[in-house]
Amino acid sequence: MEFGLLLVLGWVAGWLTTVAGLGGGVLLVLALSLQTSPAEALALSSPALLVGNLHRWAVGRRDVDRRVAAPFALGALPGSALGGLLVVAMPTWLLQVLLVLTSALALARALGWWMPRPPAAALVPAGAAIGAVAATTGSAGLAVGAFLQSAGLTGAAYVATAAATAVAMHLGRIAAYGLGGLVTGETALLSAALALAILAGNVTGGRVRERLPAAACSRIELGVLFVCVALALAGL
Known part of the structure; x- marks a missing residue:
C-alpha cells in the first residue's frame, strides 16, 4: 500500500470521527479493504484506531458518562475478542458482504429510515453484541451511536463516551487478531504511522468541531456514510 495514501x-x-462522533473508522476500513483483504484491513486499522x-x-475524560461506559465496555471486551477470532476463519466474500450491509444500515439510520433504540438497561449484553460486530466489520459505530443516544448522551459526553467504549472493543479484537496471526511486524509498523496520522486528524477535527454547529456535524456524518456505502459496494 502506498505510504502517502495511508x-x-x-x-x-x-x-471525521472527532467532528461527527463516528464514521472515520468505518471509512478507513472500507478504503483499506480496497487495497488489501478485509481481514488485513481490520488488523491494520485496529491498533491505529485504538490510539x-x-x-x-x-x-474528553471529564465528559465520559461512566455509568454507561463501564458496563458497556464490560460486555464489549469479550464480545470483540470473540468476533476477532471469527474474522480469522471467515471467507473474504462474507466479510465484504458484511461491510456492505453494515454500511447500508448506517446510512439508513442517518436518513431516519431505521432508528434503533435499544433499552438503556441492556448495557452489558449490548456491548458484547456490538463488540462482535466491530471485530468482523469495523462498522460498529452505527450501533454504538444508537445505543449511546438512547441512553440520553449528546455533544461532548457522546463523543467522549463513544471513545471510551471503542477502546474496549479495539483491545479485544486486537488480541484476537494477534492470536489468529493477522498482526505482523509489517502491519505493526504501518499501524504506527496510521496512528500518528489519526492523532493529527483528531487535533484538527477538535478545532473544527468547536466552531461548527451541531447541524453541520450531522451533515458531515451523512456525507461520510454515503461515501462508506459507495466504497463498500466497490469492494464487492
Whole structure:
C-alpha cells in the first residue's frame, strides 16, 4: 500500500470521527479493504484506531458518562475478542458482504429510515453484541451511536463516551487478531504511522468541531456514510 495514501486516510479518519462522533473508522476500513483483504484491513486499522480513541478519551475524560461506559465496555471486551477470532476463519466474500450491509444500515439510520433504540438497561449484553460486530466489520459505530443516544448522551459526553467504549472493543479484537496471526511486524509498523496520522486528524477535527454547529456535524456524518456505502459496494 502506498505510504502517502495511508497517512491521508488516517488523517481523514481522525478528523471525521472527532467532528461527527463516528464514521472515520468505518471509512478507513472500507478504503483499506480496497487495497488489501478485509481481514488485513481490520488488523491494520485496529491498533491505529485504538490510539486515536485513547487520545479522544483522554481529551474528553471529564465528559465520559461512566455509568454507561463501564458496563458497556464490560460486555464489549469479550464480545470483540470473540468476533476477532471469527474474522480469522471467515471467507473474504462474507466479510465484504458484511461491510456492505453494515454500511447500508448506517446510512439508513442517518436518513431516519431505521432508528434503533435499544433499552438503556441492556448495557452489558449490548456491548458484547456490538463488540462482535466491530471485530468482523469495523462498522460498529452505527450501533454504538444508537445505543449511546438512547441512553440520553449528546455533544461532548457522546463523543467522549463513544471513545471510551471503542477502546474496549479495539483491545479485544486486537488480541484476537494477534492470536489468529493477522498482526505482523509489517502491519505493526504501518499501524504506527496510521496512528500518528489519526492523532493529527483528531487535533484538527477538535478545532473544527468547536466552531461548527451541531447541524453541520450531522451533515458531515451523512456525507461520510454515503461515501462508506459507495466504497463498500466497490469492494464487492
